[in-house]
Amino acid sequence: MAVGGIAVGDLVAQHGTPSFIIDETHFRSRARLFVNSFTEAFGAVGTDVDVYYAGKSFLSVAVAKWALEEGLRLDTCTGGEMAVAERAGVSGAAMGLHGNNKSEAELTRAIRYGVGRIVADSLGEIEQIAELALAEGRGESNPVPVMVRVTTGIHAGGHEFISTAREDQKFGLSLAGGQALEALELVLKFPQLHLLGAHAHIGSQIQDSTAFELNARKMLELRAELEKSAGYVMPELDLGGGYGIAYVPEDQPIDIPALAVTLANTMKQVADELGTTIPRISIEPGRSIVGPTTVTLYTVGTIKNVTTDEGIVRTYVSVDGGMSDNIRPALYGAVYTARLANRDGDEQAVLARIVGKHCESGDIVINDVALPADVRRGDVIAVAATGAYGRSMASNYNNILKPPVIAVKDGESRVIVRRETEDDLLALDLG
Incomplete structure (x- = not known):
């Protein structure tokens, strides 16, 4: 072999065992597959896409550089992941920070580094980000970009521990309970914050596109609901990641180009039904690139x-x-x-x-x-x-x-x- x-x-x-052997060419080709597939599919319905590599799956300085060179941005969830990204030369604008329990130090670091998005996970965290933004001299002229993580109630993923959009779990704010809309409206009250959009990650190792289609529909409906209640049209929606790969021969990995087309067409169909525009889209593949x-x-x-x-x-x-x-x-x-x-x-x-x-x-x-x-x-x-x-x-x-x-x-x-x-x-x- x-x-x-x-x-x-x-x-x-040369290197002994155990060792992880990563094929750089394969990593780069999978990164390009996502960028090209989603850019083409969503371009066809009139919008743009940003692909964020989910650093939690595996992150090193070299891998962060590969991702950046192939046109990806980088999703982080801790100060340590931010440190690796910074060492790799990832700019703040190309980086996002999420997590259900971000520390004050991590939030301050993200604000100072100018990350392109902080994904808020609770009502209290929105208020905390607003306080820290003021302390760092941010205001209406240079607001901190914020997204709100939403739990859409869709149960998807290979195991309970990696299904992350059902209601009874630690991530995000409930769509069904009205917390998600409340959180979005709360962000709008702070001039030092810019509501970039809503974020939903429904699980991992998902091998059926149906869950992704349902999630996209719910997110567009939430965007329309906010427009109705607050008169604000969110410029972006983050549809998360969770795209399944093959671990054993009988597994069928999700078809990335086909999924991109399906999601783009779903977004257009729902937007037409709601009489609204299609926002800028972002996705966060991790396992499906590096696995x-x-x-x-x-x-x-x-x-x-x-x-x-x-x-x-x-x-x-x-x-x-x-x-x-x-x-x-x-x-x-x-x-x-x-x-x-x-x-x-x-x-x-x-x-x-x-x-x-x-x-x-x-x-x-x-x-x-x-x-x-x-x-x-x-x-x-x-x-x-x-x-x-x-x-x-x-x-x-x-x-x-x-x-x-x-x-x-x-x-x-x-x-x-x-x-x-x-x-x-x-x-x-x-x-």
């Missing part, structure tokens, strides 16, 4: 055969990482696939379970996967589609060292996030 023109064996010899671009390489250690209660023999294949570099299977049952990557294996396959090295029985990377019957200690296993929420959610459980991120392109590799060392761990421990 090769990634970016480099044999896996050579990558392992498929990366594989995690592990080295096989202990192998043992276990007979289940049903009499099935399962081969447990232990690797040198696990839930510290991919918490998603343990957190909400995410599924992946893997292959023997360093050599050709036996044509006969065995039912295997790939497990990590942590002190948890739930430390399972892949529950069931077919591997060659002759898999052995020292082999290299490649797990596909680990670019999103692997390294970004990594931990030091058992004081394990976080893996590096290695960028590959045209037969060359370079470290863009280095492997942690024991010195890094001990530097934080003051004894």
